[in-house]
Amino acid sequence: MSSQQDQASGRQVFRSGGAIILWWVWVALAVAALIDLALQSHGHDAVVMALVVAAVTGALYACALRPRIIADATGITMENPLREYRVRWGGVESVDAPNALRVRCTPAPGAARGKILNSWAVQSSPRADRTSEMRAKRRGLRQQVPAGYGRYPAEAQAALKRSLAESTARQLDERAKRERAAGAAGGQPEARWAWLSIAAMVVPLVALIVAVLA
Numbered sequence: 001m002s003s004q005q006d007q008a009s010g011r012q013v014f015r016s017g018g019a020i021i022l023w024w025v026w027v028a029l030a031v032a033a034l035i036d037l038a039l040q041s042h043g044h045d046a047v048v049m050a051l052v053v054a055a056v057t058g059a060l061y062a063c064a065l066r067p068r069i070i071a072d073a074t075g076i077t078m079e080n081p082l083r084e085y086r087v088r089w090g091g092v093e094s095v096d097a098p099n100a101l102r103v104r105c106t107p108a109p110g111a112a113r114g115k116i117l118n119s120w121a122v123q124s125s126p127r128a129d130r131t132s133e134m135r136a137k138r139r140g141l142r143q144q145v146p147a148g149y150g151r152y153p154a155e156a157q158a159a160l161k162r163s164l165a166e167s168t169a170r171q172l173d174e175r176a177k178r179e180r181a182a183g184a185a186g187g188q189p190e191a192r193w194a195w196l197s198i199a200a201m202v203v204p205l206v207a208l209i210v211a212v213l214a
Contacts, residue, residue: 089179090186124165
């Protein structure tokens with residue numbers, strides 16, 4: 001997981017570092033494949049292969065590059081492959097990460113429970129959990145070597161045991177609490193379709209189907 005922060009505006013961006021690496025590796029492969037097709041292949045088969053590359057590129061853009069979480073002065077925006085959600089700080093009840101990072105929204109008037117919004121950008125996996133546990137164990141072993149050296153406060157030890165998804169969720173949850181305490185505006189979450197992302201997936205796929213059937 002990677003994050004960017006603008007201290008002046010309070011804007012933070014969280015996204016999967018692995019997904020970004022996957023995207024740029026694919027872009028390099030796709031460019032090489034298209035150059036090879038242009039130099040060595042012609043006709044219908046070349047068009048089909050180029051559309052296959054375009055379809056995979058569109059899917060990876062939507063599922064790998066696009067997903068991110070943006071926290072700014074007024075709230076949280078979660079950009080998923082097909083949908084985008086916006087929640088004002090006053091409308092955030094809590095943030096946690098049992099599997100994927102999720103935002104619990106405050107209930108609407110008359111409702112028993114608020115909506116739960118899940119993010120594609122920050123997810124927890126068994127492998128990530130095991131990595132966090134191993135890191136915490138290694139830190140614990142270091143503490144036991146020389147008395148008085150390598151001692152970590154309890155809060156730091158707890159942080160070492162958390163996965164990246166849990167750390168991100170905790171950071172956003174604490175910020176939401178601070179913003180609510182400061183009187184941040186509330187309201188129900190807003191949702192809209194990610195039309196550019198949808199087009200990036202659908203248009204090449206439809207063109208591929210047409211080319212194959214032609």
